[in-house]
Amino acid sequence: MATQDITGRIGRVAARVERVRARTPMQLAWRQLRRHRVALIGGGILIALFAMALFAEFLAPYSLDFTDREKFFHPPTAPRVVDEQGRWQRPFVYGSELVELGLTRYAIIPTQKYPIRFFTAGEPYRFLWLLPTNVHLIGVDAPGRLFLFGSDQYGRDQLSRILFGGRVSLLVGILAVSITIPIGMVYGGIAGYFGGRVDNIMMRMAEVIIAFPGFYLLLTLSAVLPSNVGCTTRFYMIVLILSFIGWAGFSRLIRGFVLSLKQREYVLAAKAMGLDDLRIILRHLLPNTASLVIVVATLAIPGAILGESGLSFLGLGVREPCASWGNLLSAGTNLVNLSRYPWLLIPGGFIILAVIAYNFLGDGLRDAFDPRLRTG
Amino acid sequence: MIRYIARRIMNMIPLLVGVSLVSFLVVQLSPGDFLAEIRLNPVVDAATVDRMRENLGLDKPLYIQYVKWLASILRLDFGYSFAYQVPVWWLINSRLLNTLLLSIVSLVIAWLIAIPIGIHAATRQYSWSDNTLSFVSYIGISTPTFFSGLLLLYVAFVTGWFPIGGMTSLEFDDMSTVGKVLDVARHLVIPASVLAFLTVAGLMRQMRANLLEVLRQDYVKTARAKGLAERVVINRHAVRNAINPLITIFGFELGGLLGGAAILESVVGWPGLGQLILDSVLRKDLYVVMGSLMLGTVTLVVGNLVADVLLAASDPRIRYD
Numbered sequence: 001m002a003t004q005d006i007t008g009r010i011g012r013v014a015a016r017v018e019r020v021r022a023r024t025p026m027q028l029a030w031r032q033l034r035r036h037r038v039a040l041i042g043g044g045i046l047i048a049l050f051a052m053a054l055f056a057e058f059l060a061p062y063s064l065d066f067t068d069r070e071k072f073f074h075p076p077t078a079p080r081v082v083d084e085q086g087r088w089q090r091p092f093v094y095g096s097e098l099v100e101l102g103l104t105r106y107a108i109i110p111t112q113k114y115p116i117r118f119f120t121a122g123e124p125y126r127f128l129w130l131l132p133t134n135v136h137l138i139g140v141d142a143p144g145r146l147f148l149f150g151s152d153q154y155g156r157d158q159l160s161r162i163l164f165g166g167r168v169s170l171l172v173g174i175l176a177v178s179i180t181i182p183i184g185m186v187y188g189g190i191a192g193y194f195g196g197r198v199d200n201i202m203m204r205m206a207e208v209i210i211a212f213p214g215f216y217l218l219l220t221l222s223a224v225l226p227s228n229v230g231c232t233t234r235f236y237m238i239v240l241i242l243s244f245i246g247w248a249g250f251s252r253l254i255r256g257f258v259l260s261l262k263q264r265e266y267v268l269a270a271k272a273m274g275l276d277d278l279r280i281i282l283r284h285l286l287p288n289t290a291s292l293v294i295v296v297a298t299l300a301i302p303g304a305i306l307g308e309s310g311l312s313f314l315g316l317g318v319r320e321p322c323a324s325w326g327n328l329l330s331a332g333t334n335l336v337n338l339s340r341y342p343w344l345l346i347p348g349g350f351i352i353l354a355v356i357a358y359n360f361l362g363d364g365l366r367d368a369f370d371p372r373l374r375t376g
Numbered sequence: 377m378i379r380y381i382a383r384r385i386m387n388m389i390p391l392l393v394g395v396s397l398v399s400f401l402v403v404q405l406s407p408g409d410f411l412a413e414i415r416l417n418p419v420v421d422a423a424t425v426d427r428m429r430e431n432l433g434l435d436k437p438l439y440i441q442y443v444k445w446l447a448s449i450l451r452l453d454f455g456y457s458f459a460y461q462v463p464v465w466w467l468i469n470s471r472l473l474n475t476l477l478l479s480i481v482s483l484v485i486a487w488l489i490a491i492p493i494g495i496h497a498a499t500r501q502y503s504w505s506d507n508t509l510s511f512v513s514y515i516g517i518s519t520p521t522f523f524s525g526l527l528l529l530y531v532a533f534v535t536g537w538f539p540i541g542g543m544t545s546l547e548f549d550d551m552s553t554v555g556k557v558l559d560v561a562r563h564l565v566i567p568a569s570v571l572a573f574l575t576v577a578g579l580m581r582q583m584r585a586n587l588l589e590v591l592r593q594d595y596v597k598t599a600r601a602k603g604l605a606e607r608v609v610i611n612r613h614a615v616r617n618a619i620n621p622l623i624t625i626f627g628f629e630l631g632g633l634l635g636g637a638a639i640l641e642s643v644v645g646w647p648g649l650g651q652l653i654l655d656s657v658l659r660k661d662l663y664v665v666m667g668s669l670m671l672g673t674v675t676l677v678v679g680n681l682v683a684d685v686l687l688a689a690s691d692p693r694i695r696y697d
Contacts (some may be wrong), residue, residue, distance in 0.1 A: 208394035213635030213672040216653055220399070220665055223657040224406045306520050310639050313522050314654060332526050333643065335540060339533040348523035355518040 025291065025369075032368035039364020045357035049350075053166035057125040060160035061139045061146045065321060066123065068145060068155040071096075073104045073341045076150040084110050091116040095144050104340065114144030150343035152331055162347055165323035170354060172239055172308040172324075173301035179243035180250050181297055185289065187247065188254030189281045193262055203255065209248035217245055218307055222316040231322035238317050242304045250296065257292055258285050291369035298362035302355040309351050325351045377688065384681050391677065392670075396449065399669045400442050403662045445663075449670065455663035459656070464667040467652060472634075474543060475641070475648035477560075479633040482568040486575035487626075493576075494583025495615060501588060509580065516577025521570050525643040528566045538565050541645035567644045571637055575629070582625060586618035593617075620691050627683020631676035 077093045095112030099105055122136040140146045149158040191202040221241045270280050309326030311317030318324040328347035332338045429435050454464035497506040532538040543563050599609045638650030656664035
């Protein structure tokens with residue numbers, strides 16, 4: 001009885017010790033990552049940006065296509081709390097009118113004050129594509145306009161378009177990489193596992209894609225796209241192009257890693273047990289590349305984002321009336337517009353923010369998974 | 377070493393054939409050929425268009441067109457530009473020097489800045505200057521060149537310090553030789569600083585990481601234990617070894633000399649190869665696109681080869697044969 005009790009206790013203690021000790025590599029990496037301040041900042045920025053894109057309809061004062069033809073190239077409307085007599089008031093914006101057409105100069109009308117309202121009624125939309133509603137986080141009453149980031153040549157609110165454009169710019173990276181990863185993993189896995197002639201031929205083929213200067217190939221491929229398709233189709237085509245360019249470099253990385261992995265005992269054991277090659281690759285080799293894949297994928301997403309925004313900036317990517325951060329920025333290519341309406345540069349800040357956040361997170365993940373790869 | 381280089385060059389042949397095949401196919405996929413546009417022109421009659429089609433070999437099956445194009449490329453004949461009505465090589469040639477000027481100037485500036493600040497950051501790891509430099513370099517690698525280009529153009533407009541866009545002023549032809557050089561240099565400031573910023577950011581991070589790695593090595597400890605001055609330890613022992621891996625990067629950058637500035641050139645109006653390829657892509661000027669694509673690829677491949685050779689030449693631990 002007593003001995004049994006003691007063995008039971010030892011067993012429980014041992015189990016507890018086991019629970020403490022046995023951490024999967026993922027758990028270890030997560031512990032590391034939580035201590036990496038820069039990576040957490042990056043992750044936080046990304047969560048905020050994705051939330052912005054997800055709830056764009058609710059957060060944006062206006063819809064994607066809302067236009068006020070009389071307020072084109074309107075400078076950002078600054079919220080004020082002190083009126084012209086120096087009295088404190090709840091936040092409001094002044095109304096404005098065009099006073100000089102040639103220079104697009106607007107003057108404030110001191111008598112027109114529009115209080116900034118929260119959770120106010122605006123254009124109807126479906127919250128998360130489901131719930132029909134017209135509540136917007138922020139807005140002003142109708143003849144007044146709340147252009148916090150200014151407006152473009154058609155009088156569309158830039159803030160709203162940036163929020164909606166974030167959907168394209170953020171999604172393009174995720175989608176492109178999620179196509180690249182499986183292709184690159186399987187291709188690189190097969191090449192690395194079989195080695196020899198198979199490896200030689202497969203890698204020669206991948207090297208053809210790698211050999212191209214990336215952006216030249218991107219430009220040429222985007223010119224192949226039919227120009228008479230809708231926004232969404234074009235968006236998916238851009239994703240395909242980006243993955244077409246990306247898979248090869250990725251598969252080369254995986255191949256190199258698999259080449260070293262396949263000498264390990266567990267692979268030899270699996271072979272000795274008579275597992276077929278495909279199963280060894282899919283079940284034993286590729287899962288062990290997971291840490292490498294996560295790091296490389298995180299660092300590849302900003303590349304795709306930059307590719308899309310570059311193309312859209314040049315007018316070869318996502319086109320009007322759709323918005324992406326790149327094509328919003330293209331309004332600034334015209335030097336006259338740029339010099340008069342500098343707020344057209346704001347979308348570029350969002351590109352940098354997203355890319356920098358991914359780089360922060362990617363570097364943190366790399367340090368967490370493999371301290372040897374540390375760059376400081 | 378010579379055998380290694382010869383083998384690498386032999387390996388490049390199937391690679392370049394593959395590259396040419398892909399560029400040819402991609403451009404062929406492009407909807408509508410340029411003759412469609414000429415056909416719409418009421419001045420040109422149908423017989424002329426057919427004759428042009430025959431002259432250009434566009435009536436032949438695809439594989440014959442490809443073989444013909446490949447054969448002419450080997451003679452450095454890249455075909456004819458439809459839009460400009462001049463040989464493609466002539467067009468590329470007129471832009472090549474401009475792109476090289478821009479890339480080389482920014483490359484030299486970048487290396488001159490990046491190495492010292494990389495050393496500075498590594499020797500003062502986690503100091504406020506290191507942290508600041510790290511942060512700035514994050515911004516550097518995350519900023520698309522078209523955005524930093526636009527930003528600097530705006531600054532140039534507001535301050536009037538630099539000319540906005542282009543490579544030369546209107547009165548360029550009337551200037552003296554010195555004046556011409558100065559004029560181009562003034563126009564070079566914006567695009568070169570944009571490119572240099574990007575390169576410095578990447579290079580500095582690499583230099584810092586390499587040096588930190590080297591500083592952990594035993595021979596550095598030995599050097600310090602010998603009582604050498606810290607300056608000597610860093611400059612004579614550590615930096616030399618830390619720079620070595622950068623040679624590979626240098627090779628990549630050599631390869632990227634032609635392709636690295638594509639969007640920036642069109643933003644700041646620099647008349648280079650990148651702008652040419654963008655214009656030709658928009659105009660569906662097939663042979664110009666294929667020619668520039670091939671040229672860019674060859675430089676990239678040769679750059680990689682140069683990188684490997686330089687690395688082997690500088691580091692006796694690496695043997696290829």
